[in-house]
Structure formats: structure tokens, C-alpha cells
Amino acid sequence: MKAKNQRLILIVAAVVAMLGAVLLAMSGLKDQAAYFYAPSDVLRSPPALDRDVRLGGMVRTGSVKKLADGVTIRFVVEDERHAIPVEFKGIVPDLFREGSGVVAEGKFVTPGQFVASNILAKHDERYMPPQMAGDKHKTGRVS
Amino acid sequence: MHAYANPARFLKIARPLTGWLGLVGGVLLILCVVYGVLFGPADYLQGDTVRIIYIHVPAAWLGMAGWSGIAIASAMQLIWRHPLAGVAGRACALPGAVFAAICLATGAIWGRPTWGTWWEWDGRLTSMLVLFFLYLAYMALSRAERDADGESAGEGRMTAIFGLIGAINLPIIHYSVLWWRTLHQGQSISLMKGSSIDASMLWPLLGAAVGASLLFGAIVLMRMRAELAETKLEMRMRRLAAS
Numbered sequence: 001m002k003a004k005n006q007r008l009i010l011i012v013a014a015v016v017a018m019l020g021a022v023l024l025a026m027s028g029l030k031d032q033a034a035y036f037y038a039p040s041d042v043l044r045s046p047p048a049l050d051r052d053v054r055l056g057g058m059v060r061t062g063s064v065k066k067l068a069d070g071v072t073i074r075f076v077v078e079d080e081r082h083a084i085p086v087e088f089k090g091i092v093p094d095l096f097r098e099g100s101g102v103v104a105e106g107k108f109v110t111p112g113q114f115v116a117s118n119i120l121a122k123h124d125e126r127y128m129p130p131q132m133a134g135d136k137h138k139t140g141r142v143s
Numbered sequence: 144m145h146a147y148a149n150p151a152r153f154l155k156i157a158r159p160l161t162g163w164l165g166l167v168g169g170v171l172l173i174l175c176v177v178y179g180v181l182f183g184p185a186d187y188l189q190g191d192t193v194r195i196i197y198i199h200v201p202a203a204w205l206g207m208a209g210w211s212g213i214a215i216a217s218a219m220q221l222i223w224r225h226p227l228a229g230v231a232g233r234a235c236a237l238p239g240a241v242f243a244a245i246c247l248a249t250g251a252i253w254g255r256p257t258w259g260t261w262w263e264w265d266g267r268l269t270s271m272l273v274l275f276f277l278y279l280a281y282m283a284l285s286r287a288e289r290d291a292d293g294e295s296a297g298e299g300r301m302t303a304i305f306g307l308i309g310a311i312n313l314p315i316i317h318y319s320v321l322w323w324r325t326l327h328q329g330q331s332i333s334l335m336k337g338s339s340i341d342a343s344m345l346w347p348l349l350g351a352a353v354g355a356s357l358l359f360g361a362i363v364l365m366r367m368r369a370e371l372a373e374t375k376l377e378m379r380m381r382r383l384a385a386s
Contacts, residue, residue: 007222015218015307022311027322034324035265056324093259095188103326120259125331127193128341129184 036103039082049108055084056103056122064098077102077114088116095121148226150371161364168357172201175350184343193344195253200348201355202245206274207313208356209239210306212363213281214313217306220299227367229299232306233285234366238359240278247271258326266319267327270312277309 026033036056037047047053055077063076072089075098086104096102101122106115147153179197186193216232219225250268251261262268285302320329332338338345 004223011218011222011307018308018311019314023314026315026318030322033266033322035263035326036324038324093257095257096259097188100188118259120263120326121257122326123188123257123328124339125328126339127186127189127196127331127344129343130187132341132343133187 038079039077039084040079042084042108043082046111047108049110052105052107054103054105055086055114055116056101057084059096059098059100059102061099075102077104084112084114086114086116088119090117090119092119093121095123097121100124150227153227154368154371157364157368161361161368164357164364165361168354168359168361171354172351172358173354175347175354179344179347179351183347184341186344189257192253192256195249196344197348197351199246199249199253201352202242202249203271204352205355205359206239206243206246206271207316209235209242209359210274210277210310210313213239213306214310217303220303221307229303230367230370231363232303233299233370234363236278236282236285237366238362240275240282242355242359243271243275243278247275260326263326265325265327266323267316267325270316270319274312274316277312281305281309 036054039055039057042055057077057079060076060078060083063074065074066072067074072087073092074085074087076083076085078084086106088104088106096119101124103120103122104114104116105118105120107117109115147156176197180194183194185191212235213232216228216235220228220232247268250271254263255261281302284305285299288299288302317330319325320327331340332345340348
């Protein structure tokens, strides 16, 4: 066998082995590398109370309520199976809307109640002009 | 490819190609970015903030394409000992690092008004930062190896191996938003599902990406020619010193 063919086989084998190893490791990291907990994860294995966690999901449409003090809001974060009420005092990003994605940083004060210290908005992968969006894609603006 | 192993033949093609790629790429990039920023539509959700996409996405694409170039050149160098492959790999590093840095900077500027944060350690952002650091490491390693004296000096074999290994980060960046929950949204353009970016924004975006790629090609050719000229000069000086 010619030397360059030997090198070709060797390098292809090395690259394939390395790729396989890293891809396996990365998909094994699935849960550890997740940036936030979804409501169903919380239901399955609740994080300890008073531990800083991130809770992410969709803001349930119609769930955002402003409390009497004017700076505290309450809303519900949901995924396909589960929902968790969240309370937050402060200023939310512009893209925080009902029916849109959210990541709340904070703690569970009781197993069913999450108090956020910071709110991040998560938008989806669609981009379009406003006239294209129509009603189908409209998300409720929180004033 | 070995027809271009002769630097003289390579230079005959590369010299005029540099100018054309730079000119066409530069004009296309500027036209598409100016159209997207000033005349294109705003986004239904983000408003005018979305216009940074015409810089952010081409920069991200080239940050990753630059390392793909390094990986391909490294493989050609290691397997076929192509004399220009090492030169080509090294030429991709600096522009790739600059585009990765532009991607990170515009991403932070975009994230602040939309997500509400400059930076978060999620899968996509972190793996892109790792790519930027890999570029810095690659450049430091290639410089160190070229400066080293001894039998294998100038061949850059360690650099090529590093270039090949570093490519493992590319699928991690790409799949980060699919494997892991991230703050960064999922992919907008896929071969299977098409595009979830409206055509009125997608075309100028693709135009800007193509323009930036041509410009990237021109920069790589320019840097390859510079390194070849430098080597030639060095050899001439050495001959002069010897005689």
C-alpha cells in the first residue's frame, strides 16, 4: 500500500472515531448542558427549594396579571404537559409576551410557586414583516 | 489539485482572482447590507432590531466556514502533503477569527434589546466563544511551530493536527440548539424544512452571506500570496548570505 493511502485511511479512521466519541459525549450531556428547566422536568425531579435555577417555557396566553403595587407581575410558564406560576418584581424585556418564550431566573419558594429575580425573553426562529404575520402569529403585548 | 502545487502556477491564477473576488464580494455585501438595514422590512416581533441579522448571520457562517477551510487544508496537508495546504490553512485563521469575533459582538448587541442580556452561558453562545478561542490557539501554535528550529521546522504538522481536531467544534455549534435547551433560538434555515425567515429578508441575507464569502476568499488568497512572497524573500536572503 502506498504511504499516502495509508495516511488517508489512518486520518479518516481517527476523524470518525473522534467524531463518534464527541457526539456521544455531547448527547450524553443533554440534561446537564440544558440552559433551563422546563415545567415537566420540574414535575419529574423538583429542584431543591431556595436553589438558584432557570425555568423556561411559554408564557401562557391570558395569564399575565399586574399586581396592585404596579411593579409585580404574575404569569404562568407552561410546556406541553405542565405549568408553573411565576411571580416577578421588576422590568421585563420588550419581547416578554404572552404566547412567547421566556426564561425566568430565580427560586422555588414552595414546590409549586416560582419567584423570579430576572426575566429573559426567548423568541423563536421565525422572522417576517409585520404585514405578513397576520393574526396567526400575533403574540399578546404586555403593557 | 496537485497541478497547483507549483506556486508559480498557483500565483498566476490567484493574482487576478484576488481582485475579482474582493470587488464582486465587497459590492454584493455592501448592497445587501445597505438594502437590509435601510430599505428592507422590519420584523413583526423585534421591529428594527432584526436588521443586525445582515451582519450577524454572515459573520457566524464565515466564522464556521473559516475553520472548515482550516480542517480541509489540514487533511490535505497531512494525507497528500500538498505544499500549499499548510499555507491555505494558516491563511484562513485570522479572517475566520475576525468573523467569529464580529458574530459574538453583534450577537451580544442583538441579545441585549431582545432577550434582555448581553451574554448567557448557553450551548450556542459558549460553543461559538470556544471557536473564537480555538482560532487564537491555532494562530499561536502555527506561529510557534514556524519559528521553531530543527528537522520539522516550517512544515506545520502539529498545527495541521490541531486544525483537524478543532473541527469537532463545528457540529457542536451547529447542533447545540437542537441537542440542548438554549436561550438562542433554533435554526431558521434548514435543508429539510426550508426557511422560517420570510423571503423579503432571506434574499438580502443570502446575498450578504455570499458577498462576505467571496470577500473571505479574496482575503485568504491575499494572505497566501503574502506568505509565499515572504518565504521567497527569506530564501533569497539566505542565498545572499551564503554566497
